[in-house]
Amino acid sequence: MQTEKVIDHIVGWLKDYAVNAKQKGFVIGVSGGIDSAVTSTLCAKTGLDLLCLEMPIHQAENQSDRASRHIDWLQKNFSNVKRQPVNLTPVFDSLVNSFPTVENEEERFMSLANTRARLRMTTLYYFAALNRYLVAGTGNKVEDFGVGFYTKYGDGGVDLSPIADLMKTEVYEIAKKLGVNEEIIKAAPTDGLWGDDRTDEDQIGASYPELEWAMEMKDQGKTTDDFTGRDKEVFDIFTRFNSMNQHKMNPIPVCIVPEMLKQPLN
Numbered sequence: 001m002q003t004e005k006v007i008d009h010i011v012g013w014l015k016d017y018a019v020n021a022k023q024k025g026f027v028i029g030v031s032g033g034i035d036s037a038v039t040s041t042l043c044a045k046t047g048l049d050l051l052c053l054e055m056p057i058h059q060a061e062n063q064s065d066r067a068s069r070h071i072d073w074l075q076k077n078f079s080n081v082k083r084q085p086v087n088l089t090p091v092f093d094s095l096v097n098s099f100p101t102v103e104n105e106e107e108r109f110m111s112l113a114n115t116r117a118r119l120r121m122t123t124l125y126y127f128a129a130l131n132r133y134l135v136a137g138t139g140n141k142v143e144d145f146g147v148g149f150y151t152k153y154g155d156g157g158v159d160l161s162p163i164a165d166l167m168k169t170e171v172y173e174i175a176k177k178l179g180v181n182e183e184i185i186k187a188a189p190t191d192g193l194w195g196d197d198r199t200d201e202d203q204i205g206a207s208y209p210e211l212e213w214a215m216e217m218k219d220q221g222k223t224t225d226d227f228t229g230r231d232k233e234v235f236d237i238f239t240r241f242n243s244m245n246q247h248k249m250n251p252i253p254v255c256i257v258p259e260m261l262k263q264p265l266n
Contacts, residue, residue, distance in 0.1 A: 025049025117154025148245025
């Protein structure tokens with residue numbers, strides 16, 4: 001990959017889009033992970049306003065600390081970057097307490113994990129509307145179009161997606177070229193929705209390089225019968241997530257009413 005040229009291309013695309021949309025800049029949620037670090041740095045390089053939000057919800061301390069240090073780094077290197085901490089923990093707790101109890105606590109726990117992401121999306125759009133900013137998405141290609149590893153109307157609710165045509169390994173390559181903090185580059189990827197140290201690989205069952213390989217194999221028309229051992233296991237994992245999460249990746253289905261049914265009865 002021609003890394004520097006890819007960086008310049010994305011930065012130019014971001015700036016052109018914002019200017020044409022008559023928006024003043026970008027707002028992004030900084031999580032302490034590689035994707036938000038790279039996306040926020042690319043946005044900063046446009047020279048337009050960048051507002052970085054810190055939105056902890058019972059967040060693991062190491063994640064919050066990495067996010068804070070990354071914003072410190074951005075502000076040292078770019079004069080157009082501002083930060084805004086928003087503690088969403090009490091908001092989340094209040095919302096949870098207003099919900100009725102359920103028998104299946106495991107299902108409730110999963111639902112509430114996605115609720116965290118949707119609270120953050122609501123917060124991002126509050127500040128976006130307040131300042132005429134665009135919400136910058138942080139999803140990469142294998143997450144957004146491979147396994148659908150994001151929350152619908154949560155971190156999937158954005159105005160534009162600067163790195164969604166890049167594989168996770170390519171995001172890391174760009175991070176190194178941009179000078180992103182080494183602690184972020186070395187940190188295991190996590191969605192940060194659980195308040196613990198579980199990683200993306202823990203949840204999915206495969207690493208991002210493995211998922212990228214499976215995505216390429218599927219694009220080549222391969223099937224599960226073409227593989228054995230770990231390759232077969234990874235391909236099956238990818239296929240299962242890809243199938244299960246099509247509702248996220250496809251446009252919202254619209255019920256088309258036949259024109260004849262719209263006509264008045266004679």
